[in-house]
Amino acid sequence: MGADDTYARLLEGRSGIGKMKYLKSKHTDFPVGEVPFSDDELRDILFIKKDASITRTSLLGATALREALASAGLFPRDKSWKLALVSGITVGGMEKSEQYYYDFLHTRKRDEYIALHDCGACTDMIGQAYPFGFDMLTTISTACSSAANAIILGANMLKMNRTDIVVVGGTECLSKFHFDGFNSLMILDTKPCRPFDKNRNGLTLGEGAAYLVMEREETARQRGISPLCQLSGYGNRCDAYHQTASSPDGEGAYQSMMEALAMAGLQPSDIDYINAHGTGTPNNDESEGHAMMRVFGDQMPPVSSTKSYTGHTTSAAGGVEAAISILALIRGFIPANLNFSEKIDSLNFTPVTEVKQGVELHHILTNSFAFGGNDSSCIFSKIS
Amino acid sequence: MEQLIEELKKEIIEVLNLEGMTPADIDENAPLFGEGLGLDSIDALELIVLMEKNYGIKLQNANEGKEIFKSVKVMAEYINTHRTK
């Protein structure tokens, strides 16, 4: 948890994937990427009362949000600047609803969780955990690309002067619903996920939350804040191929990367590192790999999927991976892709298998794709 | 065998929600995927659930379905050999 801890773990090659501890599924043979804190421990961290009704999705979100706001000088905040929150959430309060569903229908117990079930209610709880308040809230729900799309909406709001500062990202906790859902699609690996490996056999479901604070350059200057980096380009495209599968040539992914590059005014050769979506499912990695080959040809920049550390944090993934990309950019390292051993036949590249330190990075591309072909890409660049 | 094929056709129509179709519309030798019935990977997953629920056959990998779901007849033969209920 936190930027420094994440940095240390990425350097050591220490993955957070392991046995289930808090998720109460009977399918214990699958590993998961759990946040190593119970609900009560998270409540303590946040100074929330033990008996307060709150979903784990909101607890994770509020914890990440607090770190993001504090490091951006918004704890407390100057109310003369408008502040908005855009959060990506998909199954929201389901982890509690699946426990209390019988009560919802047949008893008068646990009624308070009915109102906390939906995605918007989870964002609302996260917003309430910030004592200085937001001027606007909304929730994006595009499954595994939710947080990336939150970044995109936030950027458009800033460009149109509809807010001065915007907090963007996503949160999702593990639930039986989500876990069993992925299992019903038979895309969970019984081993920790092996992105871009020939013998990969599915993803590892994770949980998490991450938020970025974005503002226009002049706002940061006036607030006396030195920004970490610049969001130089972004793209959102739809694969429009199948309800769950990605197209063999990765058309949506290709278009979203090209759109991001065009907006940034960059050539493919300007990209120094790609933090790939790389879930470890046979379909995603092949499709994404082909899309990357279409963009970068035989000049493939270093590639890794950090889902081998975190598992697939679904709605949070775009935020978690943006945060890792920004860490890599400002601290000059390329995280490794764990669990790789053999190249995929049809691809012309292999991922980075050892962490590389002391490298000068200028532009990082990160991909977030989702069911239904909701493909988004963001480019983070060093401030010149 | 004939009976199992008929039963399977009915189950496939029901579980895949093939509105307006009758068992007579399904050729037991025609491919279920692509050209024939035009089913896709999610339908295959539904058929895997059907085999587990109704016949006690559990597949570990979705890829195994490719051979089994070649046609209703092949599927029936597979079920006949492997069923546990």
Added chain:
Amino acid sequence: MSIYIQSVSHISIQKPLSEEWMESPVVPDSSFMKSQEPDYKLFISPMEARRMGTLVKRALATSLDTLRKGGCEMPDAIISGTGLGCVEHTEKFLNTLIDNDEECLPPTSFMQSTHNTISSQIALRLKCHGYNSTYSHCGTSFDSALFDAFLQLSLGKIRTALVGAHDEMTPDYFLMLSKLDFWKTHFYDLEQLRRGEESVSISGSCSLSRRLSAEKQESTLCELKDMEMFYRPGILQSQHAINDILLRNNLSIKDIDAVVMGLSGDRDNDDVYYELRDRAFKNTPVLWYKQMFGESFGASSFGVYVGAECLRAGRIPQHLFFFPEEAEKFQKEPRNILVYNHFHDKDHSIILLTK
């Protein structure tokens, strides 16, 4: 950059894909009102429909209908608002998970439970590779989707957008919300809603698609002039926001011919609007729509629809006036209409429509 609402299609308590509610609205007779369904075979083949729940069918039918009306084949963006996605499928998966102890779960239901399936199945049908997104933020899910389209059209990133609001009400979900006092008393007539003394709103399912574009057409309903969203504003801040939006569009409160409010008959919900009426809209006629289209996470989309349709028609039907005495006095052709929406007094939105 001007932004126009080109066409709207809906499936609701009212006659589907029709503007008949302008002349002769269906009057609800219960607090749990079902939608009237069109013939989906006109839009979707049985093979295509095999995995679709009711909500996705509705979303596709309204999307295809609204695109056809304006003669648009391919929008640049598809953006939906849905508070809960396909509840039917979510309940099926959840019930099976509990009853079967995590075994033999239906993959189709899981896939259909993710909220983005609506926007993405529309894209799949249209083969549309453009921008695609989904908002799930309670009663301002639609407002958020509209805001996204508004920003991108204003920035010139897109020229056309298909923006929808899709939510369904199932018997189980209705029951759960009843426990939270959403539908406390039995509904008997519209006057009861008007008095707003109890908590009786009508629950509705909704599916509404509209097409926005940067070009004016013959079929254009109105201009989407401006909009703003804000959180827990309090009455003073709401007033400021209303003044700001008028000021930056060179309008004064006198120029606003009517204000569309999400009055529903639920006292807690309606009090916010009464206060706004007293403070900001003392002399502005108030229109309502939830008595016709019901309350749902997507209900605000009907507020914008009602305002837009009145501007297109150049008149406001009497039954839309919340205060009957205002209906009698009102004679002019409306030019500017404000739509004000809030959810639980947390998320608020103002939308300015002009002829």
